[in-house]
Amino acid sequence: NNLTLGIIKPDAVRQGKIGLILQRIIDRGFNIRAMKLIRMTREEAEGFYAVHRERPFFGELTAFMSSGPCVVMVLEKEDAVRAWRDLMGATDPAKAAEGTIRKEFGSSVGENAVHGSDSDENAAIEIAYFFSRLEMV
Numbered sequence: 001n002n003l004t005l006g007i008i009k010p011d012a013v014r015q016g017k018i019g020l021i022l023q024r025i026i027d028r029g030f031n032i033r034a035m036k037l038i039r040m041t042r043e044e045a046e047g048f049y050a051v052h053r054e055r056p057f058f059g060e061l062t063a064f065m066s067s068g069p070c071v072v073m074v075l076e077k078e079d080a081v082r083a084w085r086d087l088m089g090a091t092d093p094a095k096a097a098e099g100t101i102r103k104e105f106g107s108s109v110g111e112n113a114v115h116g117s118d119s120d121e122n123a124a125i126e127i128a129y130f131f132s133r134l135e136m137v
């Protein structure tokens with residue numbers, strides 16, 4: 001599949017990194033098919049991360065994701081899920097490779113600057129969670 005969902009998380013938005021992260025995405029050859037700035041409610045963040053409901057960090061994660069605005073976007077590229085995860089880097093910024101977004105802009109495993117879908121199946125679910133057909137260009 002060629003689509004994935006990306007999020008610029010509240011930590012990166014607060015630090016004024018939206019522009020730099022978008023430039024990385026464009027430079028890597030992604031086509032931005034949809035994009036908006038949103039502020040999730042706690043309930044909306046819980047719905048988005050429902051798969052992590054049982055994890056010990058679920059409360060912290062959903063509080064953080066609803067703590068401020070984030071940029072949600074649909075990214076298009078060949079093998080999009082993997083290509084975007086490669087550009088993001090490892091979940092823990094301390095372990096992320098040089099040149100990745102999380103290495104440069106992440107501060108901790110919780111506040112790690114960006115999100116990306118982990119499979120084509122979840123990409124379709126996550127895209128539909130935020131975007132209607134009319135919002136896709």
Ligand code: GTP
Nearest residue numbers: 057060061090091109110111112114115116117118
């Ligand atoms: P996403 O692209 O955000 O899904 O990251 P990931 O797929 O690399 O990680 P995973 O799906 O395992 O975890 C989802 C998100 O939960 C991560 O991006 C982190 O923001 C957060 N997270 C994971 N582990 C921890 C943790 O130990 N503590 C906290 N506070 N957050 C965590």
Ligand code: MG
Nearest residue numbers: 115116117118
């Ligand atoms: Mg994940």
